[in-house]
Amino acid sequence: MAGIYIHIPFCTQRCSYCDFYKEISSDSKKTDAFVHTLIREIELRKDYLGGESIQTIYFGGGTPSVLNANQFKLIFDVLHRYFTICTDAEITIEANPDDLSEAYLNSLSPLPINRLSMGIQTFNDGHLKALNRRHDAAQAYAAVANARKHGFNNISIDLIYALPGQDMKDWEQQLDAAFQLQVEHISAYGLTYEKGTALWKRRQKGQIREVDDETTIAMFNRLRASMKENGFEAYEISNYAKPGFKSQHNSAYWKFIPYLGLGPSAHSFDGTSRQWNVSSIRQYSKHIQEENSFFEKEILSEQDFYNDYVMIALRTTQGIDLNYLHQRFGQEALDDCLQNAKLHLANKELTLLDNHLSLSDTGIHIANIVMVNLMKV
DSSP, X not given: XXXXXXXXXXXXXXXXXXXXXXXXXXXXXXXXHHHHHHHXXXXXXXXXXTTOOEEEEEEEESOGGGSOHHHHHHHHHHHHHHSOEEEEEEEEXXXXXXXXXXXXXXXXXXXXXXXXXXXXXXXXXXXXXXXXXSOOHHHHHHHHHHXXXXXXXXXXXXEEESOTTOOHHHHHHHHHHHHHTTOSEEEEEEOOOOTTSHHHHHHHTTSSOOOXXXXXXXXXXXXXXXXXXXXXXXXXXTEEEOTTOOOHHHHHHHTXXXXXXXXXXXXXXXXXXXXXXXSOXXXXXXXXXXXXXXXXXEEXXXXXXXXXXXXXXXXXXXXXXXXXXXXXXXXXXXXXXXXHHHHHHHTTSEEEETTEEEEOTTGGGGHHHHHHHHSOO
């Protein structure tokens, strides 16, 4: 089994916190030209996954919902031509709520898309404006209702907490609003100030203040408790799902299942190496048209694999499978891992249960420190 990630690098406006690669445009000529270049990349890389069946397809961005149904159909047609896509494949598109009108969703209905990931972020209109989001709370509610009308029974929403000026009362209101929507999956992230973004610049100028660590931790704890109370499993630090609705695509990343990344800035993994496409639509298009190299490649060492496994596994509820670690990396690696874990176990920042090493409720707040301490240098 394998997956495909497709990066749609267009947004109609720039959110103040986002540093993902994108171009601010909704020009249909530009998106048409991009789709045709993307199709050419698919043709050039059709053998990358070695004939593996495709279990997940994920359209990320940017804002994939800037594409129209005809453009999606062109992409699906060429994917079906070159890949064997499982009949029960999870096929996700990320979307802005204001794009998900009844007319737009109706146009998508003939396509095999069966999961929506909506970038709601917050239901507070003041915070949405500060984040430079182009939807309001009413459009977020309407988007979920419209999706239900058109048969989508696997909906994920994104939330952000620790927004400038946000307090615990507001965060609890956002969680209550999210649960009222009865969606199947929620991804929730603490705000990060990425260098160069508008929000980062405003903080540097003293125009806004970052929420203090104590409040941020309290918000995270309230998040975890509320998810459990409402029937969501915390299967990864930032991801919560109703039973049977974990993101198959993200889970495949965490299990080192190969995937092909298409589009500018997209990453790929074939089991032995990582590749990443150039982060420029112009360069991406130029190199593909000329059939020149448009990506960089890194062959992964055993240390790379080990460190990646430790980092990814510790983010999940399951944690590090010590049986797998021993089988995959050997006795010395297992001994090193357990030795490095001793202090965190003693401090109750890690737990050891059923031969799995997992972050405790205390350790999850210092996850990055624990990960670094367990990695090989």
